[in-house]
Amino acid sequence: MNRRTFLARLAALPLSRAVARSVAWSAGPMKAHIFGSLPAPGRVRRVFAAGPPAAVLAHVLAPDRLLGWPMQVPPEARAFLGPAVRERPFLGRLSGRGSTVPLEKLLALGPDLILDAGTVDATFLSAAESVHERTGIPYVLIPGRLSDSPWQLSETGRLLGAPERGAELAREAERLLAEAGEARRRAGARTPRVYVARGPDGLETVKAGSLNAESLALAGGESVADGPGGGVARVSFEQVAAWAPEIVLTQDAAFFASAPRDDRWRRLPALRAGRLHLVPRLPFGWLDEPPGVNRLVGLPWLASRLHGAAVGSDEPERVRAFHLAFYGFAPERPAFERLLAGS
Amino acid sequence: MPRWPWLILGVLLALAVVSGLAAGPISLGPADLLRALLGGPSAEGQAAMVVWSLRLPRLAAALLVGAALSAAGTSYQAMFRNPLVSPDILGASAGAGMGAALAILFGLPTLGIQAAAFAGGLAAVGLVTLVAGRVRRHDPVLVLVLAGIAIGTLFSAGISLAKVLADPTVQLPSITFWLLGGLSAATPGDVARAAPLVAAGLLPLLLLRHRVDLLTLSDEEAEALGEDVPRLRLTLIVAATLVTGASVAIAGIVGWVGLVVPHAARLLVGPRFARSLPAAVLLGAAFVAIADTLARSAAAIELPLGILTALVGAPAFLWLLARGGRSS
Numbered sequence: 001m002n003r004r005t006f007l008a009r010l011a012a013l014p015l016s017r018a019v020a021r022s023v024a025w026s027a028g029p030m031k032a033h034i035f036g037s038l039p040a041p042g043r044v045r046r047v048f049a050a051g052p053p054a055a056v057l058a059h060v061l062a063p064d065r066l067l068g069w070p071m072q073v074p075p076e077a078r079a080f081l082g083p084a085v086r087e088r089p090f091l092g093r094l095s096g097r098g099s100t101v102p103l104e105k106l107l108a109l110g111p112d113l114i115l116d117a118g119t120v121d122a123t124f125l126s127a128a129e130s131v132h133e134r135t136g137i138p139y140v141l142i143p144g145r146l147s148d149s150p151w152q153l154s155e156t157g158r159l160l161g162a163p164e165r166g167a168e169l170a171r172e173a174e175r176l177l178a179e180a181g182e183a184r185r186r187a188g189a190r191t192p193r194v195y196v197a198r199g200p201d202g203l204e205t206v207k208a209g210s211l212n213a214e215s216l217a218l219a220g221g222e223s224v225a226d227g228p229g230g231g232v233a234r235v236s237f238e239q240v241a242a243w244a245p246e247i248v249l250t251q252d253a254a255f256f257a258s259a260p261r262d263d264r265w266r267r268l269p270a271l272r273a274g275r276l277h278l279v280p281r282l283p284f285g286w287l288d289e290p291p292g293v294n295r296l297v298g299l300p301w302l303a304s305r306l307h308g309a310a311v312g313s314d315e316p317e318r319v320r321a322f323h324l325a326f327y328g329f330a331p332e333r334p335a336f337e338r339l340l341a342g343s
Numbered sequence: 344m345p346r347w348p349w350l351i352l353g354v355l356l357a358l359a360v361v362s363g364l365a366a367g368p369i370s371l372g373p374a375d376l377l378r379a380l381l382g383g384p385s386a387e388g389q390a391a392m393v394v395w396s397l398r399l400p401r402l403a404a405a406l407l408v409g410a411a412l413s414a415a416g417t418s419y420q421a422m423f424r425n426p427l428v429s430p431d432i433l434g435a436s437a438g439a440g441m442g443a444a445l446a447i448l449f450g451l452p453t454l455g456i457q458a459a460a461f462a463g464g465l466a467a468v469g470l471v472t473l474v475a476g477r478v479r480r481h482d483p484v485l486v487l488v489l490a491g492i493a494i495g496t497l498f499s500a501g502i503s504l505a506k507v508l509a510d511p512t513v514q515l516p517s518i519t520f521w522l523l524g525g526l527s528a529a530t531p532g533d534v535a536r537a538a539p540l541v542a543a544g545l546l547p548l549l550l551l552r553h554r555v556d557l558l559t560l561s562d563e564e565a566e567a568l569g570e571d572v573p574r575l576r577l578t579l580i581v582a583a584t585l586v587t588g589a590s591v592a593i594a595g596i597v598g599w600v601g602l603v604v605p606h607a608a609r610l611l612v613g614p615r616f617a618r619s620l621p622a623a624v625l626l627g628a629a630f631v632a633i634a635d636t637l638a639r640s641a642a643a644i645e646l647p648l649g650i651l652t653a654l655v656g657a658p659a660f661l662w663l664l665a666r667g668g669r670s671s
Binding site: 052071072098100198199200201203204207212225226227232233234235236237238239241242251252253254255258262263264267285288289290291 | 367368369389392393396397398401447450451452453456507508510511512513516517520525527528530531639642643644645647
């Protein structure tokens with residue numbers, strides 16, 4: 001970069017920041033952020049997913065085009081994935097300073113585009129722009145929260161050259177969101193107060209309004225924890241007792257096993273009423289972990305646990321149907337019965 | 344020797360205990376509190392549960408951690424003849440942090456994380472003493488410090504590696520919270536496991552309290568007075584590591600206590616180890632208990648203990664420093 005272009009960019013910096021910010025926070029129609037020129041949709045053959053939500057998104061839409069996983073996928077999760085993606089390697093993630101994939105390796109992989117999904121703010125946009133500038137690989141950022149997943153699915157499907165698949169999954173997502181909305185409306189003003197126990201001791205939780213509590217809110221529940229700052233907070237057990245939540249959800253199998261035997265936890269009204277639920281997390285989490293379209297399968301499950309709504313006659317079969325629709329593969333029924341054990 | 348410093352320490356400790364029992368998100372009046380205390384742990388009702396299975400274990404853990412870190416800090420500051428030394432000088436915190444981070448990465452339950460942290464702290468300090476014992480060409484204290492820095496750095500790199508490999512939505516926050524330190528998870532079982540270890544470490548320190556001052560002399564002078572310096576040093580390291588490891592295992596990394604409390608204790612009762620050690624133990628216990636009471640009752644979410652010990656400790660320390668400087 002010579003001095004003139006450097007100065008020009010320096011001058012444009014406050015402007016581009018401001019633009020980025022307004023884009024990130026505008027409530028207008030959703031729009032993919034694209035750096036570089038994309039290959040024609042039919043010519044996208046190799047997709048690098050920058051982070052776990054993007055990997056899930058690419059996997060459900062075009063499994064054959066996903067180069068690998070940005071996160072470690074443990075063997076028990078791989079058992080739930082189709083043969084095409086089960087053996088894909090761990091590649092590392094791209095997220096600014098926290099990136100674990102070297103740009104040279106990225107170049108060597110030769111992706112047609114880099115796909116990122118989820119949070120979009122000025123930091124993410126500038127990091128994406130910088131990766132694109134240094135590698136020349138087109139970079140697509142799909143913004144949106146869980147409620148935007150129909151749009152995310154159809155838009156990404158279009159960009160990856162799988163528009164029919166995108167439209168089909170978008171309709172499915174629309175249906176799941178509508179059902180959750182219906183359950184929410186039926187419950188009316190009675191919003192169950194939920195404590196989400198995270199971490200091995202159960203004393204990390206997610207705050208209401210955060211990304212991590214999004215599916216909980218969509219299904220008509222409310223996290224008892226509230227407050228400023230990021231999504232996850234540490235609390236004391238006395239605070240949990242003071243909140244007296246009606247339902248306790250956990251994603252941690254070790255905690256789920258130990259809490260009913262723990263002298264303090266088992267005295268919580270929620271546990272005494274048998275309302276401690278283990279959130280399934282295979283192949284991807286149902287609450288977050290990662291915060292992607294994988295959470296859709298958790299919505300009917302949450303609605304039934306929160307409001308006692310009917311899940312349909314056969315829950316394992318319903319979950320299996322979701323897997324067939326989204327992941328294009330599902331193991332036999334017993335695997336789903338095991339998955340739902342404790343939930 | 345004036346008695347007032349001990350009086351102050353006693354009052355402070357009593358204050359810490361009372362506030363620790365009285366404050367919390369569930370409001371209990373003095374009458375409820377007293378009834379619950381007298382009723383014993385097996386009594387029915389919410390007050391009994393809050394007092395006996397929540398506040399008392401946590402208070403005991405805070406007292407234990409404060410006493411342990413302060414005792415370790417006082418011993419190391421005497422041994423290294425350096426007031427800037429804290430209990431993690433020999434890599435105990437970094438080792439414990441790596442043990443805990445790996446345990447979280449592998450999804451172990453709480454007990455496994457504690458055991459891994461304790462083992463990690465012991466392993467780091469063990470490695471440091473092993474290395475220092477092999478190097479004979481330099482001043483042994485200097486070698487210990489440098490080996491501690493090097494091994495500590497190695498283990499810190501291990502923590503960073505664990506963070507990079509951790510799942511960012513679930514495991515990474517757990518590791519971060521663990522490293523920030525806190526007692527929100529303290530259970531009666533934790534206290535029961537840590538207390539014997541802390542006692543086993545404090546006992547030799549208290550028994551040796553009159554001999555530790557000899558370490559302020561040079562090794563030759565101390566040996567001329569009949570002291571087996573390497574042996575005394577090793578005993579101190581083992582004792583201090585035991586108490587630090589036990590406290591880190593249940594509380595995570597709580598900074599600043601082991602560095603600042605020994606100073607405050609010396610300002611109160613003078614520099615002799617035989618007096619500054621018990622003073623530091625009392626003061627540290629009271630200090631961490633008060634900080635932890637704030638940590639759990641200031642807001643609905645927990646404030647990390649390490650942040651509060653620094654926020655409360657640093658101004659208090661500066662004030663003591665200014666005051667001590669004037670009077671001498």
